[in-house]
Amino acid sequence: MDKAGNSKRGPAGPTLFRQIATRLAAFTLLFALLDVGIVVFTYSSQPESLAQELLTLEANKAERSTAPVPDLLAGPPGAEHWAARYVEPAAGGSAPPPSRVDAPSGVLMDWTRRERIPGGYRISGVRSVQQGGQQRWLYMQFEGDGIRPYVPVIANEIVQHVVLPLIPLSLLLLLFNVFAVRRVLGPLQRAEAEVDALDPDNVLLRLSEAPEPREVNTLVRAVNRALTRLDKTMAILRGFTANAAHELRTPLSIMQLSLDKLPPGPLRDDLQADTQHMARLVGQMLDLAQADALAVEPDVLVDLADIGRDIVGAMAPKAFAAQRELRFEAVGDTRALGHAEAIYRIYRNLIDNALAHAPGATPIEVTAGPGPQLSVRDHGPGIADEDLPHIFERFWRKDRRKSDGAGLGLGIVQRLAEAHGGAITARNAPGGGALFEVTFAPPEPGR
Amino acid sequence: MRLLLVEDNARLASLIREGLDRQGFAVDWCETVSGAEHALAITMYDLLLLDLGLPDGEGLDLVRGLRRRQDTMPILVLTARGGLDDRVVGLDAGADDYLVKPFQIPELAARCRALLRRPGASLGTELSAGNVTLHSAERSVKVSGEPVVATPREVDLLECLLRRAGHVVAKLAIEGALYSMDAEVTPNALEACVSRLRKRLATAGADVQITTVHGVGYALFAPIAAHG
Known part of the structure; x- marks a missing residue:
């Protein structure tokens, strides 16, 4: 997590x-x-319709304005000459009449004219405007040059x-x-x-497939297929290590027993030591492969004290042969959720480690509890600060030449603790010696 | 002492036979489950040494079959399987002990002897370790052949430890064997008894050692040589 x-x-x-x-x-x-x-583009190729729009725009402005005299209006920008006034449709209306009065008498109509003059163009025309609910006719004329006067028209069109x-x-x-x-x-x-929640320990977990959208669904299914392939590879890998170790054991037995038949001597002793080292390595590789594949049932309750007593009893003869003392103590409630055989191996590897690293005639103290935890403490030289980050690494040994182990024991312990959702810590105990502590998931309350 | 070895690897089988032969056991050998069944039907064996993966079946099926027929013959499983659950499965099936390959002959012989010493096993009226001998029917103890005087409770204690010599015997198990259910057992009654027995054996010149394993129990160890 x-x-x-x-x-x-x-x-x-x-x-x-x-x-x-x-x-x-x-x-x-x-x-x-x-x-x-x-x-x-459209308007620049049709100057007539531009002119038409321009006058309509000006007329709309006049319609909205309150100025009594349209002459006061600003007119289009860049106009060189601007004139505007209201005209009456009735005959005899105030002159000058629009230059084109082809319309039926009494009725004026909207018209526009564009003509070229020296230095530009002139546009003139009439628009009907509504002012105060009354229809009036506005005559406008202006002269200009270039595109500038049309800018408001084009802007209006764009809007x-x-x-x-x-x-x-x-x-x-x-x-x-x-x-x-x-x-x-x-x-x-x-x-x-x-x-994110995918856990290498829980290899059977898959993403849930939502039926839609289909694109996400296909992605999720592709990921699930990839996970399945990954599982298979992992299974093959684990199976390989386990099978290899397993297959090596019978020939190793034959080697070991055959060596016993050789005449005693330094060569036989060396070969025996070598085969023992190899046997140990094979055993640890198998343990590690199994630790990697271990799935801990979440509801099996074990007593750390019972397991501790078992293993200390089982290892006491070995400790005795090495003239060492093993002590066991149980403190308080020592129940935990876990896999008994795996916890047995956690104890065993930690005790093996203590037997290997602490000098003779010092006791090794194995403790279960209080609560779901166990510890193994020796009275040896402890762990050097620079070694602390490495001791759980696989195949790490402080001194390769001196050690007879493979450097897998503590890695197995760590892996087994993790498979329990637990953790292992290593530190130097107050008063000297290395102290390894493993914590497990506590039993659910009320059990 | 007649042992039946069921092992499908011929070279390993012959090495085991040779080794156990030197330790004073007579070993018959067969390669298959059916061969083992045949041999068991016609001969009385004191102990069965059984490999698990056999050409014609699972060794554990043989164990289950024997136990179903109420056969209490001690069975020691020899296997290359040292898996997390294998040992438990093997013992649950009815095997008495479980030894993972590779092993050495002294270890195998010691385990065989321990199994043959068990109560109910066909042998074991005379228990010994080092120079100490206990006759379980006569309730007599001898060190180097010389009788040693001990209280019945001390003899019981020594028998408990001798039956599991080289192994730790849990304090509770010893108390259960030494004191009747309703007897008041003071916390250090057993400790005092152990201490008296130690003194008696030491005075008589015994070469075995009774060790306290704090928090677990007691163990009797013979001089180192027997425990490779």
Whole structure:
């Protein structure tokens, strides 16, 4: 549990939501620019319709303004000459009449004319405007040059045809995307949590498959298939170590027993020591392969004191032969959840380790409890500070030439403790000597 | 002492036979479960040495079969399987002891002797370790052939330890054997008894040692040589 959580949740790259939002914004902008281009292109090739729009825009301005005299209006930007006034449709209305009065008498109609003059163009025309609920006719004329007077027209066109339709559309798209992304990411987040919870000890665990969306479903299924393949490889690997160790044992027995038949001498002693070392190594490799594959039933209650008494009893002859003393003590409630044989081996390897590292004539104290923990303490030189980080590493030995072990014993203990959801700590005891403590899961209350 | 060895590796079998022969055991050998069943049907053996993975079946099935027929013959399983659950499964099936390969002959012989010494086993009226001998029917103790005077309780204690010589006997087990259910056992009654027996044996010149394993029990060790 504690090994997860250190490397995850790093801000590695933008979220999918942000990516979609940025891309959508960029796409909208591109689309708007394209639209603007089309508008500008269309109007620049049709100056008449531009002129028409320009006058309509000015008339709308006049309609909204409260100025009594339209002459006071500013007119389009960049206009060199600007004139505007109301005209009456009735005959005899105040002159000058518009230059084109082809309309039926008494009725004026909207018209626009654009003509070239030296140094630019002149636009003139009439628009009907509503003022105070009354229809009036506005005659406008102006002279100008270049594109500048048309800028408000084009801006108006852009607002009308680009901004107004695109903004709601983009917002709608964004909302839809938020919804869609949430929907897609929901199962992904669940899968992420499950992947985080994957434990090499619990090899049978798989991600739960949500039926939709299909893309996430296929990903989850692909991950599950990969996990299955991984399991198979791990099983083969573990099986290989276990089988190899197992197959080595019979030939080793034959070797050991054959050596006994050789005439006594230094060569026989050396060979015997070598085969013993090899036998030990093979045993430890098998133990380690099994420790790696160990699944602890979560509801088996064992008594650490019973197991401790068993192993201390079983190892006392070996300790006696090495002229060492083993002591056992049980303190308080020593029940724990665990695998009895695995805990037996935890004790055994720790005691073996103490027998190997503490000098003769010092006692080794084995303790169960208080609570779901056990400890093995020796009165040897203790553990050097620089060795502490390494003692649980597989195949690590302080002095390769001197040691007859393979450097696997403590690694096995650590692995077995971890398989129990427990932990092992090593430190130097006050008063000298190494102290190894292993804690296990406590029994559930009320049992 | 007649032993039956069931082992499918011929070389290993011949080495084991040779080794045990030198230790004073007569060993018959067969390679298969069916061969073992046949041999057991026609001969009385004192002990069965059994390998587990055999060409025609599981050694443990043979153990279960014997136990189902109420056969109490001691069975020592010799196996290359040293798995976490293998030992428990083997003992649960009815085997009396479990020795993982590779092993050495003195260790195997010691285990065989321990099994043959057990109560109920066909042998064991005379128990000995080092120069100490106890006759279980006569309740007499001798050191180097000279009788030693001891209280009945001390003889009981010595018998307990001799039957499991080289192994630790739990304090509770000794108390159970020495004191009747309703007797008041003071915490250090056993300790005092052990201490008296130690003194008596030492005075008589015994070469065995009775060791206290704190928190567990007591063990009687013969001079080192017997325990490779």
